[in-house]
Amino acid sequence: MSSFFAMNGYGFYVWSAYGVTALALAVELFGLRSRRRAALAEARLADSDAPPVPGAAD
Amino acid sequence: MASYWFKFASPVTFYPLAGRLIPWFATGAAVLTLVGLYIGLIAAPTDAQQGDAYRIIFIHVPAAWMSMFLYVVMAGWSAAALGFNTRLSAMMAQAIAPTGAVMTFIALWSGAFWGRPTWGTYWAWDARMTSELILLFLYLGVIALRNAIDDPRRADRACGLLALTGVVNVPIIYFSVHWWNTLHQGSSVSLTKAPAMAAIMLTGMLIMSFAAWFYAIAAILARVRTIMLERERGAGWVATLREVRTA
Numbered sequence: 046m047s048s049f050f051a052m053n054g055y056g057f058y059v060w061s062a063y064g065v066t067a068l069a070l071a072v073e074l075f076g077l078r079s080r081r082r083a084a085l086a087e088a089r090l091a092d093s094d095a096p097p098v099p100g101a102a103d
Numbered sequence: 104m105a106s107y108w109f110k111f112a113s114p115v116t117f118y119p120l121a122g123r124l125i126p127w128f129a130t131g132a133a134v135l136t137l138v139g140l141y142i143g144l145i146a147a148p149t150d151a152q153q154g155d156a157y158r159i160i161f162i163h164v165p166a167a168w169m170s171m172f173l174y175v176v177m178a179g180w181s182a183a184a185l186g187f188n189t190r191l192s193a194m195m196a197q198a199i200a201p202t203g204a205v206m207t208f209i210a211l212w213s214g215a216f217w218g219r220p221t222w223g224t225y226w227a228w229d230a231r232m233t234s235e236l237i238l239l240f241l242y243l244g245v246i247a248l249r250n251a252i253d254d255p256r257r258a259d260r261a262c263g264l265l266a267l268t269g270v271v272n273v274p275i276i277y278f279s280v281h282w283w284n285t286l287h288q289g290s291s292v293s294l295t296k297a298p299a300m301a302a303i304m305l306t307g308m309l310i311m312s313f314a315a316w317f318y319a320i321a322a323i324l325a326r327v328r329t330i331m332l333e334r335e336r337g338a339g340w341v342a343t344l345r346e347v348r349t350a
């Protein structure tokens with residue numbers, strides 16, 4: 046197992062490349078989630094500001 | 104037939120369609136990534152010349168391909184938005200830019216950590232690397248320009264023009280290794296020549312490329328849905344969405 050992480054001496058380069066790739070994708074996905082939550086919250090506010098839509102209230 | 108497809112050019116119909124597609128592409132991306140990582144990090148043998156440093160190819164080449172391809176797609180949607188003035192086209196172009204920037208960053212970063220052990224340097228101002236760095240600045244420029252303009256329709260036109268102007272950079276990246284004497288090597292995969300690498304390495308790289316495709320589609324569809332919520336917040340169809348009505 047430790048030889049797997051050592052990558053025959055290239056471990057630093059291989060895992061720097063793979064690790065930062067995983068980090069970059071995680072940052073993008075986290076950003077997508079928080080942006081969606083913010084947009085939904087804004088949409089709910091806009092909805093409550095607007096005059097009631099006929100038929101939409103139940 | 105044409106009207107059937109134009110139906111999906113409206114956010115009202117595209118929003119739920121994208122929502123149904125996302126889980127399939129996200130699951131596909133996860134499965135392909137696991138298979139690709141298994142092949143790339145475990146099954147594929149150590150390279151005779153580069154040792155295990157070559158394993159960076161399994162993220163570097165797919166990310167570099169996606170970075171260029173997404174730019175062309177973004178420019179295509181921008182052209183459609185400028186030409187036909189369709190809302191969804193401009194939103195698609197807007198949704199692609201951040202994922203394109205992430206792919207470009209990954210290509211540059213993984214390239215640097217591949218270049219250091221094989222060429223002795225993280226960075227060189229050669230034509231391939233410099234033009235890929237310009238691609239990153241084009242993506243970031245489109246995003247920054249969007250944020251600098253308050254009126255979405257004006258931002259659509261300005262970003263569309265910038266995206267279309269910058270598309271000349273893509274063939275420069277692609278052909279740079281032929282046009283100039285670069286430190287960067289030539290193409291790893293060619294449609295006209297027999298593959299220069301072992302079949303298992305090529306298989307791993309192609310599976311990781313499909314994983315990058317599926318990831319990018321899922322991320323872009325998720326972002327375009329959020330952009331629709333942001334830009335059509337006051338519209339009736341947004342107010343009737345279940346996720347808007349239930350907190």
